[in-house]
Structure formats: structure tokens, C-alpha cells
Amino acid sequence: MAKSLWPKSSSERVDSALSAHTVMGLVISALLFVICVSGTIAVFEDELEWWEQAGTPAVHEVSPAVMQATADEIMRRDPETTHLYLYPPRDNWPRFVAGGDNGVFVLDADGTFLRELKAPWNDFLIELHYYLTLPHQPGMILVAIFGVMLVSMAISGLLAHPRIFRDAFRFRRHGQARLAQADLHNRLSVWTAPFLVAVAGTGAMIGLFGVVALVFAQTNYEGDTKKLAEAIFGGEVVEPDTTRTPLNGIDTALISLERDIPDANPFIVIVHEPGTRSQHIEIYGDETDRLIYGETYTYSTDGELLATGHNADGPMGQQVAMSMYRLHFGDFGGALMKSIYFLLGILLCIIVATGLNIYFLKRREKGRHAPRLEAMWSGWIWGSTAMFPITLIASMLGLAGAGLIALYWLGSVAFSVGATIWMTAASAGRAFRLVLGLALLAAPLLQLIRGDVDGSNAYALTASALMLVTGAAFAAKAVRARHAPQGDAVAPSRVG
């Protein structure tokens, strides 16, 4: 066997690290699992948002004149808005939506307002993943702290397993269940470590910005919490002037951008302080070979380029900070990259689930068998996962907002409590996988029955097909497992 490059650890240090890893895992695993599953699904948040209104058509190109007319119409509908947001279609996202502070609309290529953008389940998903459905400020901080703790788990995991790189390819599928579970947990952790640290670290950076700004304001910026953002992203381009003036210049700005930077690839247009003398137009261009969210070009209403954000060629710190979002959500290579991130996310969920499985199997070996807790964990894992398609169906039947949030948490707890009282870990896993499969099958079928599908919408059709296939696979496996001969959940008689 090759020599390990990893420094030798004393057994005491390994024990301490393993103990730290276990304690942290026990405290955070249940909610961390929900954050991981919701984040895995949220990789496709744009696609799912469209799926909820699948009857709206694909749009491949929008002219500057249509953009201007759209902005005018939004201002007419929402005159008090402080910003206008226009999302023209781009290469890998053929959709046109636009709105203000009080509502966003779906449009066609001519700028006709088709309907208000309503995606209650996607909104719920975002509330869950970004804020754990708590009030936004504390919720985002809490979720971000889970990101820090996940990095902490990675550190303690590495310290607790001095042979983790030496055993990088080892997988014992047979023999003791705990060893097989430990191998699954450790191998996935090692091979997905860069993804795990990137996702957890970027999540922490996004969510803790407000807290860090507060601390750095005390230590460096004389109490001014805006200074950190200004230090990284730069300050306001135009001084505010609230004198009313007609909205104009969006078409001029887009034509000027096409002339100034032909390959800018605009995908977001934001009009700041619309209808005032300080109104100006910020355009995000997609840099398709960079991780940064986008390069920004700020134009005046008469088409003069006022500023470039230099997100792509500015200081390295600014480039790193601007890369957090795409790195976190896997939005850097269209549907293929998102699919890869989705699968890596599933592996992360497996790492979290197997972590506690190992803990329970160790307890059994030490004579501290906890069948109720095992059933509770199994019920939580599969129940909270099954609640995602169940809430999706509920939202299609009209439930939204707080109702969806309550249904998700109450349902997840009910599954877990039900498993604790009436089931074993194995039977709970089988039963709730069947529920998950059936719910995944039901959601696209319900959409089909309602007739809210546009045949040209390849994204929605693909999402429906994937739900049907995944649902059928889960249901079939659960049914097969039900009829297969089962091993004992526990075999106390084997060793006295």
C-alpha cells in the first residue's frame, strides 16, 4: 500500500476529531438535510418556475423597442416602483419576463403581457432554501451558519480520517453494514469535497454578508455598514434626484451597448429610480467563459456609457465575490451543468443521511440500539423528501404562501413521528419512498389534466418527463422491496 501524504495523527486526536464530527452531525443533520435537498432542487429554480406556468411560450429575441414599450407599461401599472427589472431571453434561456417592485409579468416576443408571474411552489422552495421559512434576515443568517458548519464538518471529517486519501478508492460493499455505510459516506465526501466546500462556503458568503458588514463596519468603517459593499462592488454611479421626468432611454441604451460592446450578451436590464431625473440603466452582460454573475454596464437615458462594473477585469477580490452566486447554484453551463450540480447535490444529501446512519449502526454494535430514533431519522429523511412533490401538488390545487410552509413542516414532522411510533427504519424508508414516487408521478399528470402545457416549452416537458421517470423508479423499487424477503432490521441473537 502506498504511503499516505497525510500527516500521521495520534489516536487521541483522531478520537477527538471524530467526536467533534459526531457532535456537530447530531446537532445539525436534520435541518442540514432539508437545506441540502431544497438546494439540490433549487438548482432548477428557473425551470421549475416556468414549469408552474408551463402554458407560456418560449421567446427567443426581443427588440430594444419592445423593451422600452414593456418598461413604459410596467411604469403605468406600478408608478411608485423604485426599480424596473427586465429579463430578455438569452442563448440557453428563451423566456421574457419583466416587472417592478410590486409584481413581475410573463411576456411574449411582441411585449404583450400574458399573465402575472406566479410560481407559489417555487417561491416556497426559495423560502425554504434561503431562509428555512423564517423571517428573511435571521433566516438567511441561520442557513449561512449551516454552511459554515458544513465546512466545519468537512474539516473534522478530514482530521478524523487520517487514511481518507489513502483509502480514496476503497469500498467494502459486503460484510458489516457500518463499514459499508462508512465507506459510502467517506468516499462520497472525499470525491465531492471541492463541490461540498464550494457550495457550503459560497452559501455562507452570500448569507453572512450583512453580519460581516456589521462587524467590519465596527472595526474598519466607523460604523458605516454600506462601506463593505462599496469596497467590493463600488458605490452609486448617479447621485439621486427625485424630480419627476418621463421614463425613456432603455431602447437607446440597448442600441448603444450593441454598438459599444457587440458581444455583451445582455440578460438583465435594471432601470434605477425610473421616472426621475437620476434614472439610469444598468445592463448585465453574460460572460460565458467566466464564473462572475455578469459584467455591468451603466448607461444614461441618452445612451452614454456612464460606468462599467469591471466585474470581469477588476480586482481579484471583486471577481471572486461576483462568482459566488453561479458557483453556489451551478448556473455556469446551461442545463447540462445544472444537471451535474443536481446529481452532486443528491450525493451531498446521501453524505448527510449516511452520517447519522453510521452513528445509529455504531450504537447498535455497542449495545445501545435505538430503534425508535432510527425510525425517526428514516422517517425524516424520506418523509421530508416526499413532502416536496406533495407540496407541489398542493400548490397546483391552490395552496400558497404560509399554507405551503405549514404543510411542508407539519407533513415532515408527521412522517417522522409516524415512523417513530408505528414503523421500523426499514419499513418507514420503503413506505415513504413509495409516497415520494407516487407524488412525483401525480404532479405532472395533474398538470397534463389541467391542460396548462405549451408544446413548444421543452424545459417544462423535460421536467415533467424526469418527474415521471424518477417517480416511477421510486415507486417500482419500493413495491419490489415490499415483496422481497427482508433481512432483520436488528439481529440481537447473533452475538450474545
Next chain:
Amino acid sequence: MTLTDYALAILSTCGGLAGLALLFAVWRKPGRPLLLGLGWALVTASLVVWFLVNLDRGVAQVSSLLMLLVAFAITWPGLKGVNGLQAPVRVRKVALARPSASQLAVRIGSGVWTFLLAGPIAGAIALYAGGALLRVTAPDTGNPANAAVTAYIISLFLWALISTLLLMEKHSLRRTLYAGGALAVVLCAALL
């Protein structure tokens, strides 16, 4: 990306996979340093080619792809075959002593205190350490973005590290003293 870029990217991905296969072969039968070096060289080359073709986005793309393929290749049979909590397992029968009410209360109190130390207090130590670092590294003139982002990233990593180290300390009094001392030092460095 041009057609040539795509061709290069696909070739280098295959090269990266071949490199990982070589590393696996060396792991199975060690003592072949040439193959080991070649394996690492191929993996590194695939990252470099993707960087040349698609800059940092390219590196992220090929890294994600390789991670996924290897993780699945190694664990897929296990994912199908491992029964998790359903698997039979040897169980020892041990007479368990139930803790008294006072022992339980002490245990819960200690757990809550440990949680506070490893969570918010470790966070305060790390963030103020980041602030202290920024005081030293922020330039008097010029763009402060590099210093600010470096301090930000280091403070988050420190938080994770300090949490781990505090949890690794077995004695709760020592754990408390370490945390208190560190907090006092960083507060002085950051605010005075």
C-alpha cells in the same frame, strides 16, 4: 466556445478520466511512481486545458464533471447494494445505566454551552479576527476589494476551524478558557 475549443475540452476530459483511471490502477497495485505521476499530470492537464478554453468557468465545469463521474463510479454499486439501517448487524447486549436527573441536567447544560461556544462565540472570534486582519491589510489608497474579500473568506474559514477545534477539546472548562481568551485577544486587536 469554438468547435476547436469543444474538441480540446472533450479530449482533455477524456485525458482527465484516463488520469483518474491510472491513479486507481496505482492504488490497486502500488509502487509504480511513473504511472502515479502520469495520472496526476493528466488530471492537471485537463484542468489547464479547460482553463485555456473557458477560463475559470471551464475549470469549474470539468472539476464538477470529473467529481461526479468518479464519485458515481466508486459508489454506484454500493448505493445499489448497501441497505443502510435495514442491514443485519451484530448487536451486543449491554446493561445500560440510566443517568440520574441531575446528571441529565448537567449533560444538557453542558451541551447547550458547547453549542454556544462552537456556534456564535466561535463566529464572533472569527469575524472580529477578520476585522483585525482587514485593519492591517486594507490599503490607504487604491482599491480595497482584495483586502476586504480576503478578510471575509478567511473569517468564515476561521469560524469553521475554530468550531472544530473547540469541539475537539474534551474538557469543557479548557474549551471555555480557550474561547474566552481568543475572543478577548481578537476584540482588542479589532477594536482598540
